[in-house]
Amino acid sequence: MSARAASEVYAPAGAGRFLETAAAWMLAILWMLPLLYAVWTAFHPGEYSTRFEPLAPLTLSNFARAWDAAPFARYFLNTFLLVTLILACQLVLCTLAAYAFARFDFTGSGIAFALVLAQLMIMPDVLIVENYKTMGRLGILDSIPAIALPYVASAFGIFLLRQTFKTVPRELEEAARVEGAGPLQILLKVYVPLARPIYLAYGLVSVSYHWNNFLWPLIVTSSVESRPLTVGLQVFSSGDQGIDWSIICAATLMTSAPLLGGFLLFQRQFVQSFMRAGIR
Amino acid sequence: MSRATATIHGWLLLLPAMALLVLFTHWPALATFIDSFYSTPRPRRATHFVGLENYRQIADDPIFWQALSNNLWFALGTIPVSIALAMIMALWVNDRIAGRTLVRMAYFTPTVLPMIAIANIWLFFYTPQYGLLAQVLSAFGGASHNWLGSKDTALACVTLVAVWKEAGFFMIFYLAALQQIPPSLAEASALEGASRFYFFRRVQFPLLMPTTLFVLVNAVINAFRTVDHIIVMTRGGPDNATSLLLFRVYELGFNFWDTSLAAALTVLLLMGLALTALAQYLFLERRIHYR
Numbered sequence: 001m002s003a004r005a006a007s008e009v010y011a012p013a014g015a016g017r018f019l020e021t022a023a024a025w026m027l028a029i030l031w032m033l034p035l036l037y038a039v040w041t042a043f044h045p046g047e048y049s050t051r052f053e054p055l056a057p058l059t060l061s062n063f064a065r066a067w068d069a070a071p072f073a074r075y076f077l078n079t080f081l082l083v084t085l086i087l088a089c090q091l092v093l094c095t096l097a098a099y100a101f102a103r104f105d106f107t108g109s110g111i112a113f114a115l116v117l118a119q120l121m122i123m124p125d126v127l128i129v130e131n132y133k134t135m136g137r138l139g140i141l142d143s144i145p146a147i148a149l150p151y152v153a154s155a156f157g158i159f160l161l162r163q164t165f166k167t168v169p170r171e172l173e174e175a176a177r178v179e180g181a182g183p184l185q186i187l188l189k190v191y192v193p194l195a196r197p198i199y200l201a202y203g204l205v206s207v208s209y210h211w212n213n214f215l216w217p218l219i220v221t222s223s224v225e226s227r228p229l230t231v232g233l234q235v236f237s238s239g240d241q242g243i244d245w246s247i248i249c250a251a252t253l254m255t256s257a258p259l260l261g262g263f264l265l266f267q268r269q270f271v272q273s274f275m276r277a278g279i280r
Numbered sequence: 281m282s283r284a285t286a287t288i289h290g291w292l293l294l295l296p297a298m299a300l301l302v303l304f305t306h307w308p309a310l311a312t313f314i315d316s317f318y319s320t321p322r323p324r325r326a327t328h329f330v331g332l333e334n335y336r337q338i339a340d341d342p343i344f345w346q347a348l349s350n351n352l353w354f355a356l357g358t359i360p361v362s363i364a365l366a367m368i369m370a371l372w373v374n375d376r377i378a379g380r381t382l383v384r385m386a387y388f389t390p391t392v393l394p395m396i397a398i399a400n401i402w403l404f405f406y407t408p409q410y411g412l413l414a415q416v417l418s419a420f421g422g423a424s425h426n427w428l429g430s431k432d433t434a435l436a437c438v439t440l441v442a443v444w445k446e447a448g449f450f451m452i453f454y455l456a457a458l459q460q461i462p463p464s465l466a467e468a469s470a471l472e473g474a475s476r477f478y479f480f481r482r483v484q485f486p487l488l489m490p491t492t493l494f495v496l497v498n499a500v501i502n503a504f505r506t507v508d509h510i511i512v513m514t515r516g517g518p519d520n521a522t523s524l525l526l527f528r529v530y531e532l533g534f535n536f537w538d539t540s541l542a543a544a545l546t547v548l549l550l551m552g553l554a555l556t557a558l559a560q561y562l563f564l565e566r567r568i569h570y571r
């Protein structure tokens with residue numbers, strides 16, 4: 001028996017196979033239905049938004065109208081700045097902290113690690129009232145750094161990188177030290193390059209999380225200059241648009257498009273990244 | 281390197297991350313706890329110590345009890361259903377069914393969409409008369425129903441949206457775990473004449489338990505922190521039928537600006553989360569087979 005066949009002794013055959021495929025496809029279609037419905041509405045003139053005729057004319061005018069009705073260009077820029085700022089700061093801070101936990105046997109490291117892990121349970125999402133007060137005291141309410149700050153020191157990122165750094169063989173570090181490298185050089189020359197797949201995985205997870213984040217940005221922003229896309233979309237669709245579903249669907253798809261497009265293009269990387277980041 | 285040097289280097293490396301953690305996690309958590317014993321500062325009345333008054337007010341507030349019960353139903357609806365669906369999805373996609381890449385993509389796509397976009401799409405889906413649901417039902421002769429406007433169905437509707445968003449995300453973890461089960465186990469149990477269901481129940485399912493614990497912890501946390509779709513779809517209504525605990529915190533803190541009440545409710549929410557996490561580890565950890 002070949003290895004491939006052996007792994008498939010329980011692969012369904014005959015009628016069972018047909019039933020399983022049919023069920024999997026049924027669920028898949030059901031799963032895509034709300035999204036397909038929104039796509040249909042966004043790409044057809046308003047009068048077809050709830051009538052399904054295969055030959056209905058296609059149009060992009062809903063997107064054009066949505067784009068003109070709200071400052072989406074500014075929202076895109078804000079979201080782009082926000083996710084870049086968060087990711088850049090997270091990468092630096094988490095790398096440094098993870099390096100300390102992985103390779104320095106220092107006094108108080110146990111307590112410090114417990115303090116970091118506490119954030120996994122006490123999430124910034126829940127501490128909205130107090131963090132809002134803090135931003136007020138710092139005088140940075142309604143700014144992009146105010147949205148970013150609570151998320152920059154990420155316990156998840158520190159934990160993920162620490163696990164990765166721990167798997168790096170000590171010999172590599174010793175070799176670099178013999179050549180005269182200091183702690184920071186060792187970090188940059190040995191550890192960071194070896195953890196590249198984890199950085200990619202963490203980056204994808206972080207970008208998609210913060211692109212999609214809503215509650216905290218909603219609370220802390222109040223002007224077009226700092227609102228990210230998600231909040232902009234909410235202001236737009238609950239505003240004076242009435243219930244023009246074609247425009248709202250177009251705006252909704254538009255705001256999700258970069259992430260969705262990236263996902264469809266790099267599906268394997270996305271899925272593997274989420275697996276890596278979750279399993280550690 | 282001596283221990284003293286290591287300690288200096290270690291803390292220096294840790295300093296930036298720790299400073300931000302203290303400022304935006306530890307301090308706010310502590311301040312929330314302290315604030316929950318003080319009155320909300322008002323223009324003519326400065327804040328003062330009130331003891332357990334805020335907690336008493338919450339206990340007397342029927343909306344709190346409703347939000348708590350809603351949240352428990354919401355958790356009870358999302359957690360088992362999305363975990364079971366995720367497991368089934370992973371088993372299907374793991375088998376070599378026709379077009380499994382497409383099927384996997386269909387299951388996973390809701391995960392990369394913003395919850396707020398999803399909420400907009402489903403809002404349209406549920407719309408009376410125009411929405412897809414209403415159209416499909418009327419094609420079968422059903423009467424039009426205001427799904428989100430009715431107290432009986434609104435909570436179930438927002439629960440379904442959360443399941444739709446989460447199941448595909450959890451599927452990924454099960455898929456990864458399934459692929460790590462050595463094929464020789466399937467071969468051996470087939471030789472013993474075990475049925476496919478028996479193989480799933482006695483081999484695959486127990487080996488997936490660590491993944492289930494991980495997914496469960498995530499699902500519980502999500503059930504108590506996902507409120508984006510509530511804000512978009514129902515704003516807690518109709519008549520608080522879909523108000524969840526974190527949504528109530530948001531409402532108290534930022535609609536009524538009663539920050540002390542919001543702080544007390546946050547403390548209760550955090551304590552609940554900590555207790556469930558503890559319980560999960562204590563009760564489930566023992567029953568899990570680790571390889």
